[in-house]
């Protein structure tokens with residue numbers, strides 16, 4: 220029986236139990252003539268929890284554990300030496316057994332019955348192929364019985380699971396229902412379930428982060444065992460030559476500096492565009508605009524945030540880039556008589572400007588919320604002393620909103636650093652090291668994409684470098700966030 | 716501090732010959748469609764305390780905010796009628812609101828010190844209006860304002876600590892110091908003591924009594940006792956109308972208007 224049907228049954232059992240508990244809770248009040256400790260809805264939730272939680276936990280554990288146990292069993296059953304004789308590794312052999320299993324399952328019943336443990340594998344293979352399952356030619360006769368055994372194991376395991384889980388659900392519901400009485404503190408128990416659920420949810424978020432960081436760390440460690448850290452962090456040349464398969468030897472140069480410089484440079488230009496415009500727009504919206512203007516302008520501004528970044532990239536490629544190039548040609552023509560463009564079509568400037576436009580709605584809508592949340596009384600206090608609006612903004616509102624604005628800006632900076640699509644299209648993929656904003660540069664994220672697209676094994680420095688780049692990016696963003704927290708805390712101490 | 720109040724020095728009785736500082740003529744206020752004030756005409760005399768009383772929602776704060784055009788900051792509010800400050804209409808389109816608010820200062824119901832140091836709080840007004848020629852003069856203004864607000868002794872060693880770190884009563888006196896630092900002519904106070912305990916209230920009341928030597932004060936209060944203690948003239952508002960106005964002593968002993976009588980006796984029990 221498929222997992223989703225099992226889940227459905229469990230949910231149904233819980234719902235029925237919950238409904239019964241609800242009715243029982245109401246009945247209690249009538250029967251005993253006194254108010255039970257908890258309202259019927261809590262009795263229902265109590266029974267629901269008993270029905271759902273243990274059975275679903277069991278289901279999850281079973282789903283994870285059963286294939287693992289199965290695999291261990293099969294691997295132990297490999298005939299000694301046969302694996303090595305066939306020139307296979309254990310992993311490969313197990314893979315083949317698994318796919319034979321898949322092949323068996325895809326056969327119609329009458330054809331499957333013809334195959335038993337003694338059938339030579341050569342007879343079975345054409346049948347599998349006929350039903351769309353291709354199996355490696357290294358398959359051996361001894362694999363077929365193992366595959367059959369494995370399939371039987373999984374079927375039995377699944378039936379057992381279905382029965383046990385449904386029994387758990389019903390048992391839980393029954394147990395919970397039996398417990399219902401006037402004194403039952405269902406309300407407090409449900410509170411505990413809620414509490415644990417919330418803790419589990421946040422742990423999942425945290426564990427995922429930790430997991431990702433660790434996997435990046437391990438892969439990066441692998442990379443740094445092949446390329447020296449010094450060369451990576453301080454190298455000024457990025458040239459990870461993709462060596463032809465098997466040639467080995469040449470590993471190329473993995474200098475981070477050009478990418479880091481490009482990332483920070485483009486990010487800085489973007490922030491230089493986005494921060495003033497976004498902040499001023501936010502101040503206008505929050506302090507000056509009347510309700511009507513705000514109700515029209517704010518959604519319009521936020522539409523900008525809904526445009527996918529690839530569209531901005533497109534816009535940079537076909538409009539902004541050529542515009543800057545032609546403009547620079549005109550300017551140099553006017554100045555020197557020589558109409559050669561000094562701004563390349565793909566440049567730091569183009570990428571920065573377009574990315575800045577993309578970031579405006581972030582800056583403005585985050586800052587707007589923060590500015591609006593500055594208490595009205597401070598505004599009134601300043602205006603009541605005869606300050607103009609702009610004096611009030613500059614001297615009272617912005618200082619009061621500063622911690623929030625700083626963290627909003629750092630959040631925006633993190634986005635700028637992580638942006639990829641705009642850079643690919645607007646600044647190109649050439650890892651130059653330059654201080655001229657009119658030339659092309661590229662960023663860390665672009666190179667990560669470049670290193671990982673293509674048919675590569677995750678064993679060469681050319682691909683592993685992506686993890687080193689990723690962890691570098693992560694550390695930069697982390698530092699930004701920590702710094703934001705520091706500023707906010709320092710400011711709070713001062714003024715609260 | 717004298718808590719018995721028996722010796723609380725009362726200002727001189729209202730003298731009819733005091734000059735009129737602010738005069739309102741037929742002031743109406745609408746919030747959107749809703750009318751909050753229905754034609755208020757009230758004279759505020761110089762160098763004395765005028766108390767505005769009345770049940771909640773009757774328009775006291777609304778009227779007070781008309782006097783320094785703080786209603787301009789509310790999008791929906793629309794003010795009609797005339798309000799004269801020294802004979803000049805403050806709703807004249809040519810009038811500079813910023814200058815008006817420097818002349819007619821305001822203290823709010825909830826103490827609202829800026830999240831800056833005590834010194835910065837008081838120096839704020841003088842700085843934006845350029846009242847001080849140099850640093851020394853600014854220092855001088857800050858110190859005298861704090862002294863006049865009766866706060867100097869308590870904070871003189873911690874002028875660079877945040878104003879928000881003071882107690883509620885101290886914060887309110889800081890707000891008063893901040894208001895008087897720009898040397899206004901009129902000070903408007905909207906329930907300045909409603910967030911304070913009795914001791915802080917007494918301090919602020921004494922302060923108001925002193926301030927009336929130099930300033931014209933209009934105070935909104937819900938406490939009849941407070942109105943009786945600090946004011947010389949009392950104006951009773953009711954549902955957007957001015958029910959009655961007169962010398963405080965007369966209002967509390969022998970009101971003409973039935974509504975005033977009900978309100979006052981209701982409060983006094």
Ligand SMILES: Nc1ncnc2c1ncn2[C@@H]1O[C@H](COP(=O)(O)OP(=O)(O)OP(=O)(O)O)[C@@H](O)[C@H]1O
Nearest residue numbers: 746751769770771772773774775776777778789791
């Ligand atoms: N910003 C506003 N928008 C709409 N209506 C308002 C606004 N401020 C006040 N009002 C309305 O105007 C009327 C008068 O309000 P106001 O604040 O002046 O009363 P008040 O006498 O100060 O009351 P309280 O003693 O409770 O402070 C009330 O009916 C109130 O609902």
Ligand SMILES: [Mg+2]
Nearest residue numbers: 775776777905
């Ligand atoms: Mg009020």
